Amino acid sequence: MVGEDHPDSRSVPEGLGDAVLDALFSQSPVGLHVYDQELRLMRVNTAARLIRKFPIDRLLGRTLPELLRSFDITDPAAVERAAHRVLETGVPELDLTVRFRDRRVPPVETVSSVSVFRLQRADGTVLGLAAALTDITARVRAEAEVRLQNEAAARIGTTLDIFRTAAEFCEVVSPALADTVTVDVYDVVLGGRAPTADALDRDQTVRRVGYRSVAGPDEQGVPAVGEVDVYPPGTPYRTVLDTLAPKLIRRLRPDGGHWLDPRRRRDARILSSRAHSMLLVPIRARGVVLGLACFYRWRDPAPFDRRHLRLAQQLTTHAGQCLDNARLYGRERSAARILSGGFAYAQASAVTAVELARTHLPAGTGGGWSHAIALSGSRVALVAGDTTSGTSRPAAMSELRAAIEALADLDLPPDDILQRLHDLASRPSTPLDPAEPGVGEGTPATCLCLVYDPVSRLCTAASAGHPSPVLVHPGGAVELLDVAAGPPLGQGLAEYALTKRVLPEGSTLLICxxxxxxxxxxxxxxxxxxxxxxxxxQPSLQAACDSCADALAPKQPSRDAYLLLARTRTLDDSRTKAWTFPNSPESAGQARRSAVNQLAEWGLAQDVIDDTALVVSELVTNSVRYAKGPIQLRLIRDGTLVCEVTDDSSASPHLRRALETDEHGRGLFITAHLTQRWGVRPSGRGKTLWASRTLPTPPALGRGPAAEE
Structure with a gap:
């Protein structure tokens, strides 16, 4: 039994209830809303910050749905359902997370934890609801930043590829932080070199390596990924890279401000997108400036602030380390492959146009190399290079090798490849090792580029001061394949002639x-x-290669020497088929039927026939739409099945993902999904669009000497 002096039996001090109510509505840090049974707002306290921005006489008496419509709320229907549940059951709803965004310009977003409970008399009569709101904006933002940083640590840098690393960074940042994000690096970074202040004073060229926008995966930036650009003087981009100080631009003026110029492609894109806020952060790692990361907001109405700038700096710092890892890996890997002289064998199994054999006579000087690169249409590129003077130049040659692989993948002709390599070698550069000059700085380099087509047996070659290859006929006759030699790379004027020769079946090319x-x-x-x-x-091609090396260099040469033998193979009419169709809508159906009949004659599986028929139809339809003259279709059955469509249009198509409502634009998307590789190469005055897929069982090779054990 409770005694008289128990606290529960004491009388409540006079006025305590009124004091409590007064404190709740005037001093409490927790926002308080009081609603009647009809969910009309009857009273609010001073801590209800979002509400007190509006006149009280416009709020009191308004229903909960009307109040919710006064703000941009993530899910207003969920708030209404929770209020009705509490009103009906009397069970409180605790810790509901509600995001409010007011109607100001710029808008301010607030996150609140809301607890709702029912108000009733002692006899159980329901009077209404009370809602307590606690501002948790700072906590939610901090948690989101930590999650984003953890995601960046896990997702960025999964490979040692600069383009892939930049893409991973963009995928993490957009849309979590920015509506659009771009990553540009100095062009020299892709060659594995570290930019220096002197070099950057001479050349401010940057290359776009990463882009992402909430507008969709098909959206392309300006410049597009892979293209080069230069930051104009007087722009924030140039200022940030010159000062290495990140920059926050809270509000971009609608009229473009004093630096945006609509005549420049990049600036015109910013103005047309209605971007209203941006961040610019230099990308640095290990004391090296790699490039610039730019963040834009155009869909999210809230502008960037200092908090966003700090987060962008933290994310960019991690991305910079990963990008520099990729740069260093590319440099060391290229140099190691050159010094080992082993990369010719790495490609040999993939090249069906020729049989390869190679002998390397190292003298410890380095700089000499040869390479075989598989091309589209079962063709192969044989490339060889050398430094003509000086000591080891692995850094210089690694640049050229990397550039050759990239240019060859674009299916450029040999003379065009040498022209572009000459431009690269002529460009003043900073060496990887200060003790050694870079390309174009006292290191003349020679290069031979040769492309062989096993279907036509056509060999095209160009030389930059490199010895011409020797042609060995099937009967053993030997002749010099006289290739007009232009100047060494980086020396004199870039004038390279293209030599063409149809080779006899089973002939052998000797390159040294x-x-x-x-x-x-x-x-x-x-x-x-x-x-x-x-x-x-000779018992085998490799035996012939070794014998040639012994005969030509009986003593150890003073400089690294190598010998590459390539025995040509031929894909005869049983492995290829070509048709020419007029430029008319009916040609797509005709090409599809011709391809189906030929594939069936070759005895290929039905799924291969069906997929190839669809690819042929899409590629020919694309040519009918954009070309004017006749269209040629060619099928090549090799270790892979190659489909080529040639027309007179020089415009290169681009892969994009069409919407479900679009009537066009799916051709290359379908082709990419049904084949392993596809691409475009110049063909006379037009282009050839090709696609290839691996066959379940590789067929035997065409005529020509068989591969020897």
Whole structure:
């Protein structure tokens, strides 16, 4: 039994209830809303910050749905349902997270934890609801930033590829922080070199390596990924890179401000997108400035602030480390592959146009290399290079090798490849190692680029001061394949002629560098020794290669020497088929039927026939739409099945993902999904669009000497 002096039995001090109510509505840090049974707002306290921005006489008496419509709320229907549940059941709803965004310009978003409970008399009569609101905006933002940083640590840098690393960074940042994000790096970074202040004073060229926008995956930036650009003086981009201080632009003026110029492509894109706020953060790592990351907001109405700038800096710092890891890896990997001389074998299994054999005679000087690159249409590019003077130049040659692989993948002709390599070598650069000059700084380099087509047996070649290849006929006759030699890369004027020759079936190309030619006593002596050697059959191509090296260089040469033998193969009419169709809508159906009949004649599986028929239909339809003249279709059955469509249009198509409501635009998207590789190469005055897929069982090779064990 409770005694008289128990606290519960004491009388409540007079006025305590009124004091409590007064404190709740005037001093409490927790926002309080009181609603009647009809969910009309009857009273609010001073801590209800979002509400007190509006006149009280406009709020009191308004229903909950009307109040919710006064703000941009994530899910107003959920708030209404919760209020009705509490009113009906009496069970409180605790810790509901509600995001409010007011109607001001710029808008301010607030996150509140809302608890709702029912008000009733002692006899159970329901009077209404009370809602307590606690501002948790700072806590929610901090948690979101931590999650974003954790995601960046897990997702950025999964590969040692600069483009992939930049793409991962963009995927993490957009839309979590920015509506659009771009990553540009100095062009020299892609060559593995670290930009220096002196080099950047001469060349401010940057290349776009990453882009992402909430507008969709098909949206392309300006410049597009892979394209180069220069930041104009007087723009924030240039200022940030010059000062290395990040910049916050809270509000971009609608009229473009004093630096946006609608005549420039990049600025015109910013103005047309109605971007209203931006961040610019330099990308740095290990004391090296790699480029610039730009963040834009155009869909999210809230502008960037200092908090966003700090977060962008933290994310960019991590991305910069990953990008620099990729740069260093590319540099070291290229140098290691050049010094090992082993990358010719790495491609040999993938090349069906030729059989390869290689002999390397190292002298410790480095700089010489050869390479075989598989191209579209079962073709192959044979590339060889050398430094003509000086000591080891692995850094310089790694740049050229990387550039050659990229240019060859674009299916450029040999003379065009050498022209672009000459431009690269002529560009003043900073070396990877301060003790060694870079390309174009006292390191003349020679290069031979040769492309062989096993269907037509056409060999096209161009030379930048490199020794011409030797052609060994099937019967053993030896002749020099006289390729017009232009100047070494980076020296003189870039004038490279294209030499064309249809090779006999089963012939062998012999490619060497100057060191081996010198060891053999010159060109005439080399041809004489090779004639004697090939007068007798050789047990294998590799044995012939080793014998040639012994005959041409009986003593160890003073510089690294190499010898590459490529025995050509031919894909005859049983492996290829070509048709020419007029430029008319009916041609797509005709091409599809012709392809289906040919594939069935080759005995290919039905799923291969169906997929290829769809690819042929899409590619020919694309040519009918954009070309004017006749259209050629060619099928090549090799280790892969290649489909080529040639027309007179020079415009290159681009892969995009069409919407479900679009009537066009799915051709390349379908082709990319049904094949392993696809691409475009120049063809005369037009182009050839090709696609290839691996066959379940590779067929036997066409005519020509079989591969030997």
């Amino acid at each position: 560098n100057t060191a081996l030619l010198t060891a053999a006593g010159g060109r005439e002596s080399m041809l004489s020794r090779l004639t004697d050697l090939f007068a007798e059959p």
